[in-house]
Amino acid sequence: MIDVQNLSRFYGEKAAVKGVSFSVAPVSFSVAPGVVWGFLGPNGAGKTTTMRMITGYIAPSEGSVRVAGFDVVSQSESVKERIGYLPETPPLYDEMTVGEYLGFAASLRGVKGKNLKSRVGYAMERTGLKGVAGSLIRNLSKGYRQRVGIAQALVHNPPVLILDEPTVGLDPAQIVEIRELIRSLKGEHTVILSTHILSEVTQVCDGAAIINEGTLYASGTLEEIEKCFSGPPGLYIESDPLPSPAELMRVEGISGVRREGAGLHVAFGDEEAGIKALNLWMRREERLLKEWRPIRLTLEEVYLRALSRERGVKE
Amino acid sequence: MRGLWTVTKRELRGYLTSPVAYVLVAVFLMVSGYFFYNLLWWFHTQSMAQSQNPYYVQQLNINRFVYEPFLQNVSVILLLIFPLLTMRLWAEEKRGKTDELLLTSPVSTASLVGGKFLGAIFILLTLILFLQVFTLFGFLYSRPEPVPLLLGYGGLFCMGLAFIAIGLFTSTLTENQMVAASLSFGILLLLWVLSWGAEGASPFLRELLTYLSFFEHYKDMPRGIFNIIDPVYYLSVTLFFLCLGRRVIESRRWR
Numbered sequence: 001m002i003d004v005q006n007l008s009r010f011y012g013e014k015a016a017v018k019g020v021s022f023s024v025a026p027v028s029f030s031v032a033p034g035v036v037w038g039f040l041g042p043n044g045a046g047k048t049t050t051m052r053m054i055t056g057y058i059a060p061s062e063g064s065v066r067v068a069g070f071d072v073v074s075q076s077e078s079v080k081e082r083i084g085y086l087p088e089t090p091p092l093y094d095e096m097t098v099g100e101y102l103g104f105a106a107s108l109r110g111v112k113g114k115n116l117k118s119r120v121g122y123a124m125e126r127t128g129l130k131g132v133a134g135s136l137i138r139n140l141s142k143g144y145r146q147r148v149g150i151a152q153a154l155v156h157n158p159p160v161l162i163l164d165e166p167t168v169g170l171d172p173a174q175i176v177e178i179r180e181l182i183r184s185l186k187g188e189h190t191v192i193l194s195t196h197i198l199s200e201v202t203q204v205c206d207g208a209a210i211i212n213e214g215t216l217y218a219s220g221t222l223e224e225i226e227k228c229f230s231g232p233p234g235l236y237i238e239s240d241p242l243p244s245p246a247e248l249m250r251v252e253g254i255s256g257v258r259r260e261g262a263g264l265h266v267a268f269g270d271e272e273a274g275i276k277a278l279n280l281w282m283r284r285e286e287r288l289l290k291e292w293r294p295i296r297l298t299l300e301e302v303y304l305r306a307l308s309r310e311r312g313v314k315e
Numbered sequence: 316m317r318g319l320w321t322v323t324k325r326e327l328r329g330y331l332t333s334p335v336a337y338v339l340v341a342v343f344l345m346v347s348g349y350f351f352y353n354l355l356w357w358f359h360t361q362s363m364a365q366s367q368n369p370y371y372v373q374q375l376n377i378n379r380f381v382y383e384p385f386l387q388n389v390s391v392i393l394l395l396i397f398p399l400l401t402m403r404l405w406a407e408e409k410r411g412k413t414d415e416l417l418l419t420s421p422v423s424t425a426s427l428v429g430g431k432f433l434g435a436i437f438i439l440l441t442l443i444l445f446l447q448v449f450t451l452f453g454f455l456y457s458r459p460e461p462v463p464l465l466l467g468y469g470g471l472f473c474m475g476l477a478f479i480a481i482g483l484f485t486s487t488l489t490e491n492q493m494v495a496a497s498l499s500f501g502i503l504l505l506l507w508v509l510s511w512g513a514e515g516a517s518p519f520l521r522e523l524l525t526y527l528s529f530f531e532h533y534k535d536m537p538r539g540i541f542n543i544i545d546p547v548y549y550l551s552v553t554l555f556f557l558c559l560g561r562r563v564i565e566s567r568r569w570r
Contacts, residue, residue: 080421091416108420
């Protein structure tokens with residue numbers, strides 16, 4: 001549905017001021033239809049820039065974006081018809097009422113006549129805005145403004161919804177509500193949402209792309225990401241008595257050993273051969289195994305690693 | 316031109332719900348009313364004083380002594396207030412981040428600019444409509460020639476189009492409305508006084524400066540003289556700045 005290839009964006013002037021060239025580069029990920037996809041990264045990672053390129057608000061410096069088979073640059077109108085976009089700041093006109101505003105947003109996207117009224121009604125119903133249809137947007141609370149922003153994005157029934165930090169700045173109850181709403185949109189729309197909160201991704205999304213400092217760190221379904229970044233393959237073992245790291249290092253196939261709590265973290269060069277060798281060694285030396293489990297990184301660890309790796313490189 | 320009318324309607328609502336338009340229209344009417352009163356008073360006293368002189372009475376002409384200078388004055392007032400009416404056109408969208416909605420909609424930039432332009436034309440027409448109070452007054456108590464009046468108001472409209480286009484262009488340059496207003500004010504003033512420097516210039520330059528000057532093209536129309544070159548000048552200025560504004564908005568995607 002959405003295909004982002006080798007996307008880059010350079011801010012020539014900005015870089016001149018800061019002395020660093022900033023880019024969202026190179027990012028590649030694909031999103032299947034009818035899923036909620038998270039776009040995860042710390043503030044300033046390039047999430048907003050990437051989303052703006054997907055929606056056609058800014059043009060990519062390099063690479064391409066295709067939405068439903070249409071190219072964002074050369075077929076921008078076809079792409080824009082198929083996208084509903086909630087920017088970081090909801091693009092609201094304070095002097096309009098909720099109903100007027102949604103009608104305006106719908107007719108901008110080419111919804112007409114009878115259809116317009118029913119689409120506006122539908123969007124208000126989905127986002128729980130029926131009660132405030134006649135209120136001026138100026139007088140709405142932050143949570144309601146966010147809802148109007150989402151309603152505006154789905155009022156023309158686009159196959160793709162792009163939501164830039166939809167829960168930022170809301171109180172916990174509102175966050176839960178908005179997340180419920182996004183989850184309920186799954187199936188009808190392909191949703192991409194950006195966030196810097198990991199738990200949001202694990203709660204709402206089917207898949208994610210992790211981005212930091214403009215580069216893609218991981219992308220795929222949540223399981224895929226966890227699996228993909230669980231290496232190097234290793235084991236956590238506890239035994240009685242516990243061998244010393246130096247002893248284990250002499251075993252063939254083991255590439256690294258370090259103490260971790262009451263046990264050892266053993267890393268293998270070749271997983272299969274290493275595990276076999278370790279097993280045989282333990283039996284030969286008559287060590288009684290108390291615990292033996294493979295080490296897999298959780299999504300959280302993958303995320304933190306993505307952040308710290310970048311920091312490490314900088315220092 | 317899909318979305319053009321939608322943008323225009325929103326633009327009208329923007330004007331009707333903000334106090335700026337009301338205040339500016341009121342100020343405009345107040346000042347032009349004062350000008351009209353003064354001109355009429357002078358005309359009145361002249362006619363009274365010279366009523367014994369048949370030659371002079373023949374020279375008295377309400378078109379020439381009231382409406383022609385009145386329209387000239389009004390055109391200057393328009394120059395002063397239009398930067399304030401147009402400054403919000405795009406700068407406000409940028410400041411409120413609503414340009415992200417407009418530019419990610421399947422509406423061409425030309426339609427966005429066109430819609431905003433049409434919205435502002437509505438204000439221009441409103442102003443000209445209100446001016447008809449003064450025309451009506453003339454027709455009630457005297458017999459002014461209608462053709463110079465028609466041409467005068469038509470010229471005012473053409474000139475207003477150019478004012479709007481220039482204001483719209485400067486509004487696309489910044490998200491600060493004061494900066495937009497100052498810039499368009501500067502451009503308009505410069506175009507106004509351009510011909511003042513023509514005196515000492517070389518013949519070619521003199522002709523060029525005179526041609527480019529804003530009010531040189533509004534000398535003849537209120538007198539009832541129609542030169543196709545005058546509306547052509549205003550319309551080409553309008554088109555030029557509208558295209559420029561459109562380019563500025565589009566260039567944002569690449570910056």
